[in-house]
Amino acid sequence: MTLTGNLLIGQRAITGTQAAIHAINPATDTPLDPLYAGASAEQVTQACTLAWAAFDAYRETTLEQRAHFLETIAEQIEALGDTLIDRANAETGLPKARLLGERGRTCAQLRTFARVVRAGEWLDVRVDNALPERQPLPRPDLRQRQVALGPVAVFGASNFPLAFSVAGGDSASALAAGCPVVVKAHGAHPGTSELVGQAVARAVKQCGLPEGVFSLLYGAGREVGIALVSDPRIKAVGFTGSRSGGLALCQVAQARPEPIPVYAEMSSINPVFLFDAALQARGEDVAQGFVASLTQGAGQFCTNPGLVIARQGPALQRFIDAASVQVRQAPAQTMLTPGIASAYKAGVGALAGNANAQAAASGLPQQGPNQCQAQLYVTQAEAFLADPALQAEVFGAASLVVACDSDEQVRQVAEHLEGQLTATLHLDDGDLDQARTLLATLERKAGRILVNGWPTGVEVCDAMVHGGPFPATSDARGTSVGTAAILRFLRPVCYQDFPDALLPPALQHANPLQLRRLLDGQREA
């Protein structure tokens, strides 16, 4: 469990040859050893070549083998103990309690995908038996299963150094699907990445899998990421990060001789709609919940509620007043990186300099470097509709209240929104009719719609959607959290008139995997 600063290319730890990164403790602004030298183009190629060499064998491991591998990764991560939590705390400024919870979530996520792999529903087996007597032409025997797309490039996210990084949701779902993974570590937590990477590499070895199933690369600029996405052996990309970063990868992926899918989770301001009856009855409670969600983790969540929309009037004013009281008591919190902290200041500065946005409240001042001071602003719907800058994401604990003249204006603001990860409704029984008129719009705008809750806190389960229309993600057809994430890394193949001896087990006539197939148009019981 020693940090070496080395790349992991399959089972080999190799020192990079390009410009190095080092982590910075954002709470103290001091650099952390060791240096992580970036991968050369050749080293990127080595990792992809190993992944390619591993692919055909890995994708045909049994469901049990693959599930056991995912569980072994979880065990190996847990075996890292406090070393992992301490390093992640130093690299990210995130409190240890949060990191312990995130480790639990990461390991539970791996075990959830093990359950999904074993259940085998993702194979989506469809069988149409031969109809040799059919007129005018016989029907052949046709069988369909899903197969893995190929090696996947995964980009670690800064804000979930465990749950959406080296062995996070993208890696877990790609590995579950049968895809080898090459991870580009996020530059903000290379030590955490190396520790988890070593854990995954140990699991690969322990499970006797081909070494190319997993590699881990570092890089100071965008070169490593671009080289990775450009490599012809990479067949899909998982990314969580900025809109500019995600769009750049999409362009690289589209410009390849063989374009590939990119699942980039990029930006969202997560509108919250407050309806009249709820505001009247319990506006202060809603305000308290809102500020708790807004300031949680210094607001560094993709689902942070950055926009509040309601009809103006005394009830909304009471909400703003109550929220302002809460914001003013919110302690400043260390952000993940100096870069994120300065981007937050710039975003807040843009709001402060916007004549259409009125400052309502600021949190307690900074006590150290790279801290986030919570901010609440208010604007009018007309200004919001006219000024795209007011819809820009400010990553951190800043939110904007949009006061509307009428229900119709609320609807206009909803329709005006870009694609979102989430949309939230606060309502009482008396608001149901009004809420219903917004639903069709919100279904078109967001991947998840919540009632009387808060969008932060993304459950890892079957029904979760952490995705949404562009620009929330680059591909609204997928989710990056929850078990449906596996579906992103699969494609269908049909086998016609195959002798049983050539069929993969999922499709054999005796159904040895005991799958509930779609058999001649009927789902098996």
Next chain:
Amino acid sequence: MTLTGNLLIGQRAITGTQAAIHAINPATDTPLDPLYAGASAEQVTQACTLAWAAFDAYRETTLEQRAHFLETIAEQIEALGDTLIDRANAETGLPKARLLGERGRTCAQLRTFARVVRAGEWLDVRVDNALPERQPLPRPDLRQRQVALGPVAVFGASNFPLAFSVAGGDSASALAAGCPVVVKAHGAHPGTSELVGQAVARAVKQCGLPEGVFSLLYGAGREVGIALVSDPRIKAVGFTGSRSGGLALCQVAQARPEPIPVYAEMSSINPVFLFDAALQARGEDVAQGFVASLTQGAGQFCTNPGLVIARQGPALQRFIDAASVQVRQAPAQTMLTPGIASAYKAGVGALAGNANAQAAASGLPQQGPNQCQAQLYVTQAEAFLADPALQAEVFGAASLVVACDSDEQVRQVAEHLEGQLTATLHLDDGDLDQARTLLATLERKAGRILVNGWPTGVEVCDAMVHGGPFPATSDARGTSVGTAAILRFLRPVCYQDFPDALLPPALQHANPLQLRRLLDGQREA
């Protein structure tokens, strides 16, 4: 059932204002009335605006309403009677027997999607019930369903004037998913398109649906298609045609402020692998089946077997000789359009001029304009591996035999292939081990793999995959034929802690649609 030359913008028949197209009878090279004036940019916008206006209502029609609509379209197409068959015959040169079969397939396809819509499995309902007592945090109630992507632009294909045109597979699957459709008619069969378009419009009216559910446009150049794919209200594209056409639409779709998915089925040469034991035992029979598949419909199928790969030797030579005898007896057949006929001649000319391709046999000479004379060429694997031109699709009844030195060279040729719709194996029991070594490669290369059959003839069923890795299609994750085609036009939405009164029926607690949900991790019986 009179042909008017009008666009159908919702329920209105409107004359286009741009350059007109007219069909040409390829058997006589004579133009067919009426003229079809192209849609203006404004008319494209009108169709998209209507589609958008219809979307929210149409996607929430009941499963029964939508299924009935699809069945009504089938009835209305059947009610066109001989008018449709006669016009399609005149416009395409396809024999009436083939067109009668294709009409049957088109209507069966619509009825199959009606069954799929009613069964509701495509909703992929997932329910995770609330766990209020869970520690450290309660779990909310989470419910997921699939919703329609939005209005879809469909481009009719030339080679299936019914089954992959106005009311073909793309339209049927998009309408089944809940997406309004705006069709750009293929310029080769505008009259057939208008007749079918009128049938669909009558079904829309008869079912009381919003008129924007369906529109039909014509255009002489690429402008209408580009305007359609650029329109912000269009959310996905279905296309079957040339690689250049498909890639152009992909570029337009990617360049939009909001990029959208394009399902373009583009090009495939459908390799056929002949193994030794099968060649020895029944090479002449295989040759007969091969030439029948090659020359069927003048070779104008996406799955036409354009490539044959085998180890050289006396058995392969006997196959080539037997196939040559068949090819020499193959009558010339009228192709779909003068453009397709001249592209075929150019493709064959390129083979004839390639020093590495030896002519083995030519079919009977042309008896009329725009006819396809079947062609068989032979090359060596080394030349094939070195010359990308030998992998170019020649749309029509031309095929190239690649003779290999060794099993290893067969594998190299397979690995060298671009993405394909199909790959076919002809084998006997003694070939199983050899075939098994190729399977992993072919799974990576093709959407459908066949044993001892021929790739032409694409069954519309649950297990079909008519798709495959780039450049066979622009998106290997989908199929354009078969019931899984509906999945291309859907995205997931999650509903968190919704009161039952706000939930769509598919997600309500009482499960009124009686769906087999994924409920707390278990599939309902």
